[in-house]
Amino acid sequence: MKITITLHCPHLPDTTIHILTNGRQFANGNYAEKLKEVGGDNLLLGIPIHSDSSLIHDEITKIDNSFNETIIGLYNLAAFGISVELRIVINKLNYKRLPQFSDFIFKNLSFVSCVSFMAMEYTGFAVRNSQQVWIEPTEYVANLKEATLNLNDWQINSSLFNLPLCLLPQELHLFARKSISDWKNRYIDVCEKCILKKDCCGLFSTSKKIFEGLSTSKFHRLVYEFEVE
Ligand code: SF4
Secondary structure, eight states: OOOOOOOSOTTOTTOOEEEEOOOGGGGSHHHHHHHHHHHTTOEEEEEEOOOSSHHHHHHHHTOTTHHHHHHHHHHHHHHTTOEEEEEEEOOTTTGGGHHHHHHHHHHHOTTSSEEEEEOOOSSTHHHHTHHHHOOOHHHHHHHHHHHHHHHHHTTOOEEEESOOGGGSOGGGGGGBOOOSOGGGEEOOGGGGGOTTGGGOOOEETTOSSOOTTGGGOHHHHHHHHHHHO
């Protein structure tokens, strides 16, 4: 078994190396150990986990036993002191159990460095499987709020990615990140007068449709009413 990490930035020895992986290979403890040997303390692995339910996770990955392999991999990574970011892409199959999922993370995965909840981009497979997976943030925001505040109460860092501020209740704004890269980020007309624009991630320019609810948010109304007065 050989793992090679090639660095092109030797002048940045303390830079964190963020690796995205499904984590299943780390069910083999030797693999986690080798990664630690070559990566040292600068690694952060972003690993998707889709639910606290193995059935839902495996349904999303379409790979039998992938939940079990990922969980074992997470424990092996923790055993070798490798930092992990859990990545949860919110979709129609997993949104109902977000509060239970937060409880599962607290009880079983509290060693992770952070939890990232991510809104879907409406492109590629999301479009092709829209009926099965697509859900609007307005439909899941209550569950997301409960899960995020649970994790916060339990002192597990969490962040919200790709979610415009006007779709989130105010209690969640401090968890929202300006996460969409410049090259695929856009704002729509109503954003131009929005007081939250400088802190808001906006929308994916690559999405084939925009989220519902943006133009009727209370923040738009607040700005509008302020201007009228
Ligand atoms: S109106 Fe636009 S800038 Fe304002 S919060 Fe919503 S998406 Fe963000």
